[in-house]
Amino acid sequence: LDEWMSKPEEGESSMVGMDHSNMGSEEDSDKETDSEDSSMSGMDHGNMVSDSNHSRNGMGVMGHDMSAYDIFSINGKSGDSIEPLIVKEGEKVRIRLVNVGYMSHKIHLHGHDFNVTAIDGQELNEPKEIKDQVISIAPGERYDIEFTADNPGEWFIECHGDMEGTSGMKTKIQYENSSNSADKPNQSEELPEFTFVNYGASEKGEFSLGQKFDVEYKMDLNTAMEGSDMAYTINGKTFPETDNINVKEGDLVKVTLANNSMMDDHPMHLHGHFFQVLSKNGKPVEGSPILKDTINLKPGDEYVVAFKADNPGNWLFHCHDLHHATAGMVNMVKYDGFKPSFSPDPNANNKPE
The missing domain is CATH 2.60.40.420 (Cupredoxins -  blue copper proteins)
Structure with missing residues (x-):
C-alpha cells in the first residue's frame, strides 16, 4: 500500500524521487495503459531532500500537504492495472497488507468472514472471525488476514475514505470459473474499525503492567x-x-x-x-x-x-x-x-x- 504525487508535466515517463519502493519490472514499465489512473509513469513519491519547497530537514509546507498524494497503489499499480487475486473455491487464502507509504489506509474485504492472524509479522493467539470491519494500517504496519474462499464470484478488497486517490486502491478477489457477482465498491461507507486490544484468546505474555522494570x-x-x-x-x-x-x-x-x-x-x-x-x-x-x-x-x-x-x-x-x-x-x-x-x-x- 503506497501513495504517489502525479507530476504536472505531461508525457514524462521517468519516476522521480521514488527510491524506497519497487514499481515492478522493466517489462511492465514499457507497456501502455488504457486509463489515466492505471499508469504509475511520471509519478513522484515525494522527495525528502531539501529544496525550494522543503526547508527544515526537508520539511516545508509541501511536506505537510498530504492531499498532494493523489494516487494510491497496491504493489506499485493503481486502478484498473492492479491484477485480481485468483482463488479456487475451498482454498484457504492469506493476504499480507503492508503499508510502505506516508498515511494510514482502511482496508475492507468484501463478501467473506476473515481472521487477523498476525500483526507486524507476529502471530496472534486464537484469532476469531470478523466481517465487514476495516483494518486501519498505519505507515510501517503489517497485517495478515486469512479467509476461506467459500463465496464464489468476484469480490472487492478496497481502501475506504474520501481522498482523491482512494478509489485507485482496490482490486478483486476473483474465483476461477465464477465471475457472477453483484458486489460494488463502497469506499465512502462508514464501517467498524478493527481493534487488537480485545481480539483473540487471552494468554500470559512475557510482560505485565504491574511488574518491575529496569x-x-x-x-x-x-x-x-x-x-x-x-x-x-x-x-x-x-x-x-x-x-x-x-x-x-x-x-x-x-x-x-x-x-x-x-x-x-x-x-x-x-x-x-x-x-x-x-x-x-x-x-x-x-x-x-x-x-x-x-x-x-x-x-x-x-x-x-x-x-x-x-x-x-x-x-x-x-x-x-x-x-x-x-x-x-x-x-x-x-x-x-x-x-x-x-x-x-x-x-x-x-x-x-
Whole structure:
C-alpha cells in the first residue's frame, strides 16, 4: 500500500524521487495503459531532500500537504492495472497488507468472514472471525488476514475514505470459473474499525503492567514551530537533541507513548526489537498478547509497551510518517558499552547519525 504525487508535466515517463519502493519490472514499465489512473509513469513519491519547497530537514509546507498524494497503489499499480487475486473455491487464502507509504489506509474485504492472524509479522493467539470491519494500517504496519474462499464470484478488497486517490486502491478477489457477482465498491461507507486490544484468546505474555522494570521512559509526542517551519518533537526536543533510551543488555524496558499533537497521527517504530503492547488509554490489553514493532497513536492516545533489551546496538525509535521523522521525531535506544564493528567512510557523501 503506497501513495504517489502525479507530476504536472505531461508525457514524462521517468519516476522521480521514488527510491524506497519497487514499481515492478522493466517489462511492465514499457507497456501502455488504457486509463489515466492505471499508469504509475511520471509519478513522484515525494522527495525528502531539501529544496525550494522543503526547508527544515526537508520539511516545508509541501511536506505537510498530504492531499498532494493523489494516487494510491497496491504493489506499485493503481486502478484498473492492479491484477485480481485468483482463488479456487475451498482454498484457504492469506493476504499480507503492508503499508510502505506516508498515511494510514482502511482496508475492507468484501463478501467473506476473515481472521487477523498476525500483526507486524507476529502471530496472534486464537484469532476469531470478523466481517465487514476495516483494518486501519498505519505507515510501517503489517497485517495478515486469512479467509476461506467459500463465496464464489468476484469480490472487492478496497481502501475506504474520501481522498482523491482512494478509489485507485482496490482490486478483486476473483474465483476461477465464477465471475457472477453483484458486489460494488463502497469506499465512502462508514464501517467498524478493527481493534487488537480485545481480539483473540487471552494468554500470559512475557510482560505485565504491574511488574518491575529496569528502565522506564515516557515519550511526549508533539509539535512546535521553529521559525516558519513545523517541528515534530519528543519531550519537547528534536533529533539529534532528543534524549536516548539508555539500556544495558538484559534490561526490561517500559515505554509510555503519549500523542499530545492536535491533529497528527504518529506511527512509532522501534528498530531491532518487538515490544508487547500492555495498555491503551489506561486500559489493559485483554485478548491475545500483542507483539509489534510499530504502534500508531492518534491524537490523545497513550500506549504502554515493554521489551527486553536483548539485541545490542544503537537502534532508532522514530515516527514512521517519514515527514515527521525528518522534522525531528526520532530518538535512539542505545546499549551501554556497544561499539560498532565498522567505521564510516570519511569520503562518503552523507553524514552518519
